[in-house]
Amino acid sequence: MTTETQAKTNEGVAKATGVLALGNVISRVFGLVREIVLSNLFGASAAVSAFKVAILVPKTIYDLLIAGHVNGAIIPVLSEVVTKNGRTELWRLVSILLSMTTAIMAGLVLILQLGAPLIVQIFSGGLDAYTQALAVDLLRLTSPALIFMGMFSVLSGTLYALRVFTWPAFATAVFNATVVLVALVFTPAPQFTLQLSDGYRLTWQIARPDTGITVMAIGWLVGSVAYVLLQLPGLRGSRLRLTLIWRHPGLRRIGLLYIPVMFSLVMDTLIIRPFSYNLASQTGESSIAYMDLATTLIQFPQGLVATAISIAILPTLARQAALITNLNDENSTAFRDTLGLGLRLTITLILPAAVGLYVLATPIIALLFEHGAFLATDTTSTTLVLRLYLFGLPFAALDLLLIYAFYARQDTLTPALVGLFSLVVYMLVALVLVSRYGLLSLMIADSVKHITHAAISGYLLHRRLGGFGDQRLMKTSIKTGVAVIAMGGVAFGLLQLAQQTIGIQGVVREGIAVIGIGGISGIVFIVLVIVLRVDEWHWFFSLLKRKIKIK
Numbered sequence: 001m002t003t004e005t006q007a008k009t010n011e012g013v014a015k016a017t018g019v020l021a022l023g024n025v026i027s028r029v030f031g032l033v034r035e036i037v038l039s040n041l042f043g044a045s046a047a048v049s050a051f052k053v054a055i056l057v058p059k060t061i062y063d064l065l066i067a068g069h070v071n072g073a074i075i076p077v078l079s080e081v082v083t084k085n086g087r088t089e090l091w092r093l094v095s096i097l098l099s100m101t102t103a104i105m106a107g108l109v110l111i112l113q114l115g116a117p118l119i120v121q122i123f124s125g126g127l128d129a130y131t132q133a134l135a136v137d138l139l140r141l142t143s144p145a146l147i148f149m150g151m152f153s154v155l156s157g158t159l160y161a162l163r164v165f166t167w168p169a170f171a172t173a174v175f176n177a178t179v180v181l182v183a184l185v186f187t188p189a190p191q192f193t194l195q196l197s198d199g200y201r202l203t204w205q206i207a208r209p210d211t212g213i214t215v216m217a218i219g220w221l222v223g224s225v226a227y228v229l230l231q232l233p234g235l236r237g238s239r240l241r242l243t244l245i246w247r248h249p250g251l252r253r254i255g256l257l258y259i260p261v262m263f264s265l266v267m268d269t270l271i272i273r274p275f276s277y278n279l280a281s282q283t284g285e286s287s288i289a290y291m292d293l294a295t296t297l298i299q300f301p302q303g304l305v306a307t308a309i310s311i312a313i314l315p316t317l318a319r320q321a322a323l324i325t326n327l328n329d330e331n332s333t334a335f336r337d338t339l340g341l342g343l344r345l346t347i348t349l350i351l352p353a354a355v356g357l358y359v360l361a362t363p364i365i366a367l368l369f370e371h372g373a374f375l376a377t378d379t380t381s382t383t384l385v386l387r388l389y390l391f392g393l394p395f396a397a398l399d400l401l402l403i404y405a406f407y408a409r410q411d412t413l414t415p416a417l418v419g420l421f422s423l424v425v426y427m428l429v430a431l432v433l434v435s436r437y438g439l440l441s442l443m444i445a446d447s448v449k450h451i452t453h454a455a456i457s458g459y460l461l462h463r464r465l466g467g468f469g470d471q472r473l474m475k476t477s478i479k480t481g482v483a484v485i486a487m488g489g490v491a492f493g494l495l496q497l498a499q500q501t502i503g504i505q506g507v508v509r510e511g512i513a514v515i516g517i518g519g520i521s522g523i524v525f526i527v528l529v530i531v532l533r534v535d536e537w538h539w540f541f542s543l544l545k546r547k548i549k550i551k
Helices: 003-042 046-085 087-123 129-142 145-161 171-186 210-229 249-281 287-322 330-359 361-369 376-390 393-408 413-437 440-464 473-501 507-531 535-550
Strands: 191-197 201-207
Touching: 003 046, 003 171, 003 210, 003 287, 003 330, 046 087, 046 129, 046 145, 046 210, 046 249, 046 287, 046 393, 087 129, 087 145, 087 249, 129 210, 145 210, 145 287, 171 210, 249 287, 249 413, 249 440, 287 330, 287 361, 287 376, 287 393, 287 440, 330 361, 330 376, 330 393, 330 473, 330 507, 330 535, 361 376, 361 507, 376 440, 393 413, 393 440, 413 440, 473 507, 507 535
Parallel strands: none
Antiparallel strands: 191 201
16 A cells, blocks of 8 residues: 555544544533433433333343444444445345344334333332333333334444444434434423412422423434434435345354454443442442442543544454455555554543543532532542543553454454453452452552553554554654643643632632633643654644645
8 A cells, every 4th residue: 555545544534533523522412411401301200210211221232232233343344345345245235234133123122012011120120110100101112213223323334334424423413412302392391280388388389290201202212213314315325225135144244243242242231330330339329429420521532532533443444454465465554554543643632631631630520510419528539530540541542442453354252352351350450459449449440451451452463463563652652641741740730729829619710720721731732742743743733734725
């Protein structure tokens, strides 16, 4: 592959990363709005509990049976098919996938419709009879969404394989926005009634009927339809059709690739999550809340950086891997160069994000959560939990790219086995340290798990690729590290100065501290990476400059 061709590949990866990162941000904003609308309309009522059960069931099925197919199996195989056999064969395989997925999901929906009372009992046996009955009705409304969620997975995987990123990137944002819109437009108005209290005083009783939560369930279903419809513009010119002939060599490869992914998902869902929550619950009644809040904050830079870059780079890696004949050909070199670009971009973005979040953890958590019953002591505890999680964040981000590199080579077994070993390490470290460090043992164990997984994955991939080539990973890490240390020092100094002079208590001051200090330290980082000539930032700025000139 020529230098010019690789440059175009790099530019495409950068553009896709930007689109996916933007879609991630908008999706999270609308997700937050969705939760705000739900709480404002229905508070913390039993109806909300019923609704949560009604969406948890299909979402769990989707995560276990469908979601893992996309990145681990569908994108790599479809990328290979379109590269080697062209689009006609691609549409044939996608038609089979779409038909089979729709049929399977329809069968599951029928089971959920018939078995709704039993399923609700399993998921929410502690709810009263009325709330369980409401959950059953809601589940029968939300379960058909599985059909459209399955269709979306196949169609979005197809678009990613074709390196069309815009429509899938904004799908979740459209889903959340649709739920919000349906809720605001169609939820019935609250009922106002006069009640006699204390034997002599008339008071207004404001309530929204529990049946109003039905609108949220309908919004969930409509949102899943919007999921699918948004993908159609990207598939113009495709030749898709429903078929009952489910024979294709690519289908078998997808199934074989997904078995290890499915094993990893089951391990995480049925063993690791219960283990973590059980151990956390033994360390204090607020421990799970602290852990969940810190995890929510960690997922933001992980989604913006690691997930965006990994998904953007996967289709290109899969196409390059499909053409490799030996470790010394130009396609193998291109694979290493593309992976190297992803790793360097991740290093230059995740390190400042992790250090900035570490230094400003207290004002960020106070700004977002320290209201009402969430006290300053809760902020202190959540800050400590978050900071321990952050030690593993850079390794988790790099590890995701390494996992996707294995996926691109149609190897899902190796990441699954490495994942199994790292989970054993996680459990052992947590159990050994829990008596001394309590809840914090889980955060320490999580960071050790990510370090272990990234180190083993990097070693194995390095061997199989015959080395990573001249990717300048160490050079980029050192230069970025110097800039990040200076940025962190400036942020820490400004935070101390603000606390000693004006204080940072209160929403306004916390907001000013986060935005002001974060902005100044961010400028310091950008100036330093320019002075230190961190190539990835120079490349990014030159790319941005060219785009502006073109416009």
